[in-house]
Amino acid sequence: MDNFDQKLGPDFFKNLTGEAIAPLNVVHEEIYESSSKRPKTTSKVWDVFEKLPAQQGDSKAICKLCRRIYTAKTTSGTSHLRRHIEACVKRGNHDLDHRSIEACFKPVNRDANRLTLSHDTLIAATTSLKSYKLDVDEIRQAIAMMIIVDEQPFRMVEDAGFRRLLSAACPEFPVLTTKSIKSDIISIYVKERENIRELLATCPGRICLTSSTWKSNCDDHFNCVTAHFIDHEWRLQKRILSFKLIPPPYDSLSVADEIALCMVQWNIEHKVFSVTLENLSSDDCVANMLKPRLDAKKYLPCKGAFFHMSCFFRILNLIVESGFNLVIDIIGKLRLGIKYVQQSPHRKKNFYIIAKTLNLDTQRKLCLDSPTRWNSTYNMIEVALCYKNAFVYSAEQDKNFIHKLSEDEWEKLSVLYKFLKVFFEVTCLFFRNRQPTSNLYFKPVWKVHSRLFDMVRGPENFMTFLVKETHTKLNQYWSEYNLILSCAAILDPRYKIKFVEYCYTKLYGSGAQKYVSISVNTLNGLFGEYMQNSACPSRTAVLSVATSKISNDKDDNDGFEDYETFQSARFRTQVEKSQLDLYLEEPSHDLNSEIDVLEYWTLCSLRYPELSRMARDVLTIPVSTIASDSAFDIGPQVISADRSSLKSKMIQALVCLQDWMLASDRTSSMESRTEDDSSSSSDGDDDY
Numbered sequence: 001m002d003n004f005d006q007k008l009g010p011d012f013f014k015n016l017t018g019e020a021i022a023p024l025n026v027v028h029e030e031i032y033e034s035s036s037k038r039p040k041t042t043s044k045v046w047d048v049f050e051k052l053p054a055q056q057g058d059s060k061a062i063c064k065l066c067r068r069i070y071t072a073k074t075t076s077g078t079s080h081l082r083r084h085i086e087a088c089v090k091r092g093n094h095d096l097d098h099r100s101i102e103a104c105f106k107p108v109n110r111d112a113n114r115l116t117l118s119h120d121t122l123i124a125a126t127t128s129l130k131s132y133k134l135d136v137d138e139i140r141q142a143i144a145m146m147i148i149v150d151e152q153p154f155r156m157v158e159d160a161g162f163r164r165l166l167s168a169a170c171p172e173f174p175v176l177t178t179k180s181i182k183s184d185i186i187s188i189y190v191k192e193r194e195n196i197r198e199l200l201a202t203c204p205g206r207i208c209l210t211s212s213t214w215k216s217n218c219d220d221h222f223n224c225v226t227a228h229f230i231d232h233e234w235r236l237q238k239r240i241l242s243f244k245l246i247p248p249p250y251d252s253l254s255v256a257d258e259i260a261l262c263m264v265q266w267n268i269e270h271k272v273f274s275v276t277l278e279n280l281s282s283d284d285c286v287a288n289m290l291k292p293r294l295d296a297k298k299y300l301p302c303k304g305a306f307f308h309m310s311c312f313f314r315i316l317n318l319i320v321e322s323g324f325n326l327v328i329d330i331i332g333k334l335r336l337g338i339k340y341v342q343q344s345p346h347r348k349k350n351f352y353i354i355a356k357t358l359n360l361d362t363q364r365k366l367c368l369d370s371p372t373r374w375n376s377t378y379n380m381i382e383v384a385l386c387y388k389n390a391f392v393y394s395a396e397q398d399k400n401f402i403h404k405l406s407e408d409e410w411e412k413l414s415v416l417y418k419f420l421k422v423f424f425e426v427t428c429l430f431f432r433n434r435q436p437t438s439n440l441y442f443k444p445v446w447k448v449h450s451r452l453f454d455m456v457r458g459p460e461n462f463m464t465f466l467v468k469e470t471h472t473k474l475n476q477y478w479s480e481y482n483l484i485l486s487c488a489a490i491l492d493p494r495y496k497i498k499f500v501e502y503c504y505t506k507l508y509g510s511g512a513q514k515y516v517s518i519s520v521n522t523l524n525g526l527f528g529e530y531m532q533n534s535a536c537p538s539r540t541a542v543l544s545v546a547t548s549k550i551s552n553d554k555d556d557n558d559g560f561e562d563y564e565t566f567q568s569a570r571f572r573t574q575v576e577k578s579q580l581d582l583y584l585e586e587p588s589h590d591l592n593s594e595i596d597v598l599e600y601w602t603l604c605s606l607r608y609p610e611l612s613r614m615a616r617d618v619l620t621i622p623v624s625t626i627a628s629d630s631a632f633d634i635g636p637q638v639i640s641a642d643r644s645s646l647k648s649k650m651i652q653a654l655v656c657l658q659d660w661m662l663a664s665d666r667t668s669s670m671e672s673r674t675e676d677d678s679s680s681s682s683d684g685d686d687d688y
Contacts, residue, residue, distance in 0.1 A: 189653040206273035212625040216644035245648035252282035256289035276309040337403040355390040375632040442489035579611040
């Protein structure tokens with residue numbers, strides 16, 4: 001709107017009330033009493049109220065602050081006017097807090113319960129009222145942010161309830177329309193986009209991208225490109241950069257073009273370290289289109305060995321969905337059986353009585369699932385298996401219980417539950433972690449791969465075919481991406497080379513050393529590039545020069561001229577060790593200890609400056625394109641119905657702004673926690 005940037009002038013209140021608000025002419029302090037014998041019009045209330053000309057013998061008084069009119073008959077006293085002064089000054093739009101009001105009326109004599117009006121406080125209050133300015137821009141921006149973050153429809157600003165609320169809270173606020181709020185949102189988007197551009201330009205390390213697909217309720221395809229990076233405070237950050245409508249056909253070429261365009265528009269081509277894709281059949285094509293472009297400009301370190309990653313959790317969700325489809329009829333019967341028990345309070349009570357009689361644990365209660373979130377179906381099956389005997393007994397006693405499961409069906413649910421358990425645990429690890437750095441995933445991915453390998457060699461059952469098919473998919477994923485995962489794991493002080501070697505030995509036996517060597521050689525090659533690009537001389541060079549200088553300062557005729565040669569030979573083997581070698585030689589931390597790996601490398605950045613820079617970039621690589629709160633979702637990510645009806649540019653503005661605002665809130669929250677921790681530590685030190 002054209003008045004979005006308009007500022008209200010100093011005559012704002014004059015325009016509202018018809019006259020300027022003058023300071024209160026308070027000369028004395030007067031004690032308010034309930035007695036009717038005080039002189040007329042000498043009360044302090046007449047500094048705030050003004051008498052109006054009497055009409056037909058009816059005296060009135062108008063408040064100079066809010067222009068409200070009250071009776072002013074001599075028989076009515078001034079108590080009601082005094083009460084209004086307190087209420088009027090308390091109004092939020094007069095910019096006074098409650099403490100200033102209480103200061104105006106201070107108890108003088110508690111026994112007499114009398115109040116006196118503070119001269120200085122009333123003068124300060126009136127001055128504050130006169131200097132207050134309504135910031136229309138700030139309020140409009142807050143309303144726009146509420147619509148963005150809470151996904152409210154634009155038409156909300158035209159709803160009668162919202163306008164009534166705004167009118168009551170701020171009567172002088174201009175009327176908002178759908179058109180004006182859309183304009184405000186676009187203005188905010190353009191401004192914040194420049195802030196994000198500056199944030200990416202100044203981030204100290206490399207940027208990793210993820211690409212994911214969203215669908216509208218009209219079946220339109222949107223491509224979402226997100227940047228992941230570690231900031232100056234060593235916090236893992238992410239920001240959505242692009243949320244574009246991809247016109248048909250939605251293929252690998254369209255996705256590759258969109259990612260390439262995004263990198264150019266945000267000027268981050270030279271900073272990109274990796275791209276994580278959705279693990280669709282076209283992913284390799286997308287990576288093969290992007291990689292040569294960046295490699296030709298020598299932007300990718302280690303010849304792009306870390307460039308392409310695929311979403312691990314997309315595979316897990318597809319596997320889980322396939323498992324549910326094998327027993328979809330049984331799950332449907334179980335769902336109906338639980339509904340039958342829960343629909344009647346009497347049946348529900350009897351069911352838990354039966355369970356207690358059968359010595360079953362009744363702490364966990366029966367629950368229904370949400371079919372779009374597979375963890376809820378998993379939990380429903382888990383709890384139902386605990387109550388299996390209660391279900392069987394209830395079905396025998398109640399002839400109307402028609403949804404009972406056979407023994408074979410219960411067995412199939414048990415097999416499915418055991419199959420899903422490892423997937424559930426791994427996904428929970430991701431779901432609970434606020435900063436999912438890449439070092440966390442070698443262990444769980446290996447665990448899933450190893451578990452499926454054991455199941456393939458186990459006894460056959462109705463899921464044998466699915467298990468073999470799943471093992472093939474996981475084996476392919478492992479063979480393509482275990483190098484990236486193992487390198488990230490080596491940079492975790494709990495794992496290092498020994499743990500990676502242990503896991504490879506479990507899978508490959510005597511052939512494990514080959515995979516370990518590939519991982520170590522890749523890390524050495526990557527570290528060599530970081531050393532070449534370093535602005536500081538290496539530790540090896542510095543120590544070599546120092547050794548040479550010491551040797552030249554010695555007296556050649558002191559009888560120990562060969563000692564320097566001996567010392568230099570012994571010392572050279574230590575000096576030539578790289579930062580990576582020294583890190584790997586340090587003892588590993590306990591395998592199950594709780595460590596913030598980013599905090600660890602923050603502390604190591606002085607000892608191992610180049611190595612910590614390399615670790616920062618490798619640890620940034622995302623293993624998933626799915627947000628943690630959507631980790632258990634089955635099916636594509638869907639845009640809400642309200643947003644689907646908007647134009648594609650507005651959808652992009654809303655999605656990006658929502659992500660940026662929530663990310664800013666998360667960062668502020670982390671800073672607050674850090675400050676609280678520091679304060680707690682300081683307080684603890686003071687006690688000693």
